[in-house]
Amino acid sequence: MKDRLKILFLCTGNSCRSQMAEGWVNHLKHNVIEARSAGIETHGLNPLAVISMAEAGVDISHHRSKLARDFVGEPWDFVVTVCGHAHETCPYFPGGVPIVHVGFDDPPALAKDEPTEEAAMTHYRRVRDEIRAFVESLPEILKNP
Template identity: 60%
Template sequence: MKKILFLCTGNSCRSQMAEGWARHLRPDLAAFSAGIEKHGINPYAVRVMAEEGVDISANDSKLVTELPEMEFDYVVTLCGHANETCPFFPGSAKRVHKGFDDPPALAKELEDEEARIDVYRRVRDEIREMVKGIPASLEE
């Protein structure tokens, strides 16, 4: 079973969505997520994932250093900051950057609640497509 780590700055939204999708769609993968910092789970991320039948409400926001020691096959950074500050992972982990828009940053400028949710939905769906395509989507 391939082990994959989804890494984002705060482990609150994009990396949580990716882990949720991987666990839901890809039982052939051992999926984990973590952050460079801890921001807590984003309630909008929980909401839009639940719309698709994926429950991430019990997930914890965690730091990379809080993960169990293991060798990952893939370390996937999902934001520019995580890509730039990604820690070293020993072993043969393939490090891949797959950047996605930051829903909280985009949504905070929007006054309409439905427009804010739509930003999260769009990124959720983009992440789903990336996860569905693993490993090919990580080879591009």
């Protein structure tokens, strides 16, 4: 019997979108997918991402920001980039690992000019829900692009 599918989610700073994706996979698909997340850089875990995921019943508060280069050489089935910058600068993964790009808006960038935290949270919640919908389509969507 094959082990769980291994997916690495990448974004620029591993602070928000890739963390949400990892959290959703571990919450919804842990029996069929092993997920990790990383960034081209590390920006630390975004507190509003943590809050938005907690609102949906997913605790990512124990996650930490990690670098993609720390995962090169591990046996991944797929690397999924969740932002354009990560897709453009994705490190080389030996062994012909398929790199799939599924872009999501950047909540921190969208929220930066919002007057209140509640207004900012509307962006985090929308992207959180979009990432959840993508994760719910896994692994079939990756196997049948």
